[in-house]
Amino acid sequence: MRDPRSGRGEPGSQCSPRVSALSIVASVPSMTSGMMCPICPSELSLELIDEYIKEKEAEDPPNQVIAENLKLVPRSTDPELLSQCRALEISPVNDTKPLEIPLSLCSHADLGPSERMQSVTVGVHMALPCDRRSEPWCIKPAPHSVASCSFSSLSSNVLPVNDALEALLLPKPELKIIEQPKQRGMRFRYVCEGRSAGSILGENSTDQSKIMPAIEVLNCDNLKEVKVMASLVWKDSPYRVHPHSLVGKDCHDGICEVTIKPKLKRTHSFHNLGIQCVRKKEIEEAVEKKLKLGIDPFNAGHWKNHEEVDMNVVRLCFQACYQDSSGNTETLGPILSEPIYDKKSTNTSELKICRMNKETGQCGGGEEVYLLCDKVQKDTYGVDQKRKRGLPDVMGELSGPDPHGIEAKRRMKKPTYKDHLFSDLTTGTVLPAFSQLCSMEQPSTSEFSSGTRNARFQAEDSFSDYDYFSKSQSLASYMGAQTSEVKFSDLNGAQEEDLQQKIFLDPLYRYVESIPENLLSSNNTNSSNIAHLVGSSLRASEYQEDVASFLPQLPHEGNMKQT
DNA sequence: TGTGTAGGTCC
DNA sequence: AGGACCTACAC
Numbered sequence: 001m002r003d004p005r006s007g008r009g010e011p012g013s014q015c016s017p018r019v020s021a022l023s024i025v026a027s028v029p030s031m032t033s034g035m036m037c038p039i040c041p042s043e044l045s046l047e048l049i050d051e052y053i054k055e056k057e058a059e060d061p062p063n064q065v066i067a068e069n070l071k072l073v074p075r076s077t078d079p080e081l082l083s084q085c086r087a088l089e090i091s092p093v094n095d096t097k098p099l100e101i102p103l104s105l106c107s108h109a110d111l112g113p114s115e116r117m118q119s120v121t122v123g124v125h126m127a128l129p130c131d132r133r134s135e136p137w138c139i140k141p142a143p144h145s146v147a148s149c150s151f152s153s154l155s156s157n158v159l160p161v162n163d164a165l166e167a168l169l170l171p172k173p174e175l176k177i178i179e180q181p182k183q184r185g186m187r188f189r190y191v192c193e194g195r196s197a198g199s200i201l202g203e204n205s206t207d208q209s210k211i212m213p214a215i216e217v218l219n220c221d222n223l224k225e226v227k228v229m230a231s232l233v234w235k236d237s238p239y240r241v242h243p244h245s246l247v248g249k250d251c252h253d254g255i256c257e258v259t260i261k262p263k264l265k266r267t268h269s270f271h272n273l274g275i276q277c278v279r280k281k282e283i284e285e286a287v288e289k290k291l292k293l294g295i296d297p298f299n300a301g302h303w304k305n306h307e308e309v310d311m312n313v314v315r316l317c318f319q320a321c322y323q324d325s326s327g328n329t330e331t332l333g334p335i336l337s338e339p340i341y342d343k344k345s346t347n348t349s350e351l352k353i354c355r356m357n358k359e360t361g362q363c364g365g366g367e368e369v370y371l372l373c374d375k376v377q378k379d380t381y382g383v384d385q386k387r388k389r390g391l392p393d394v395m396g397e398l399s400g401p402d403p404h405g406i407e408a409k410r411r412m413k414k415p416t417y418k419d420h421l422f423s424d425l426t427t428g429t430v431l432p433a434f435s436q437l438c439s440m441e442q443p444s445t446s447e448f449s450s451g452t453r454n455a456r457f458q459a460e461d462s463f464s465d466y467d468y469f470s471k472s473q474s475l476a477s478y479m480g481a482q483t484s485e486v487k488f489s490d491l492n493g494a495q496e497e498d499l500q501q502k503i504f505l506d507p508l509y510r511y512v513e514s515i516p517e518n519l520l521s522s523n524n525t526n527s528s529n530i531a532h533l534v535g536s537s538l539r540a541s542e543y544q545e546d547v548a549s550f551l552p553q554l555p556h557e558g559n560m561k562q563t
Numbered sequence: 564t565g566t567g568t569a570g571g572t573c574c
Numbered sequence: 575a576g577g578a579c580c581t582a583c584a585c
Contacts, residue, residue: 190571192573345569
């Protein structure tokens, strides 16, 4: 068999049609056992190809570059092969039209129909549009790149013909991100913090198993080495260079450079890659420095209004370069990771529930659960999605026809607010912020305005944004999937009207919905219909962290306390 | 001028 | 790693 790296093979052996920088079209109406493959080292066939190219060169001068660069060396005079090779046809090639080589001489007697046609169009290599000429991945595109550098570099003076054809027919190397960075959870660090900037984790990383962002270079088996560079760019187009820097292992000047030896390993995991942020007043200086070093993957250039840049989010940008078999430098990328958000920033970190007034609810519904949250965002992260789920518009109520909740109170009789707080002291944790509100009787949303200033602001934030509760979606989804139908009449003592009052925390409400009928028998008393949020023995601050762990155990009965 | 908040620093 | 603190700035 043919060695994919050396391009050497045994005459007469079978080989698969290769595709590479040129489009190779194998149109084989029929295969004859014992035929020779022109791609394998069958010198006579190469001679014929050479002759054919010369003919085409005469007919088609614009493709002269091909004929100049591709000169084939005859090595065989096998008459049988000669007759087969006469069937070879090569069409002229230009930037848009693929070179077609019918592989009618192949000895693939056992090829299926789908294997007889192979065609891949690979255009002109995308050179990086930047001015970092000193760096290998910043090569300006040639004015008239014809079917890539790897093709134009073919020269009989430099390469044996098999290598030349190998270069033509191998798939083009490709740069790929195989492990995206974790988007949230890492804090950008200032230089003044005098510490490591930590490590960007991979999206699949867990506490038990650390996984780092990783890239892979595909189709690079024949390459000695591939240099990979990572830098930081804006989250959005035009993906300008970001003032923040990558720091850590293999980093310098705000970028990270590593060398991959594909014969040993085609992948690279970026360990100890941190993000060091610059102060706002240092943005311009940082950007200038990078641009002077030629770090500008998308050639997005200079930008004057430094307020434009979002300092709380970056993308990793990967580029790679390698030398082909003729010594020409080829580039891969740039490719972009998913955005990485600064954990410290309120605007980009995940919402966190710091405190909640209770973790249990009446099965009859109609209760309110109050959450105090940290990292409440004022952009619209996740809001639209959750609003579509039909959660109540609490802030909207304040500007609605019943801002004080008087009409709402008149319509329903619900437990007093004190009841909410103290109805189940065995599990609920009444926290200071709420204790300031305890004297109020069942407040409507607007009544929070009459609380202490601190509590009011916390409450407003919490209520307006409680639906950010990131885990609630997965919880709600799970519960949605588990929901069994509950007839209102089955709920002992509960009125349909009560049930139709959605409580604030949607997952809890769905939880109530999901109560199996056998737990809602007429023997139950009103007070027994208490739905407990699983993990309610946790302090509220611990609750959020634990949601994920209890989700898989959520069959109804096991998570429902009867008190 | 008071207040809240984002940015930045310290521990 | 992440909370606390300080400061500058916007409103």
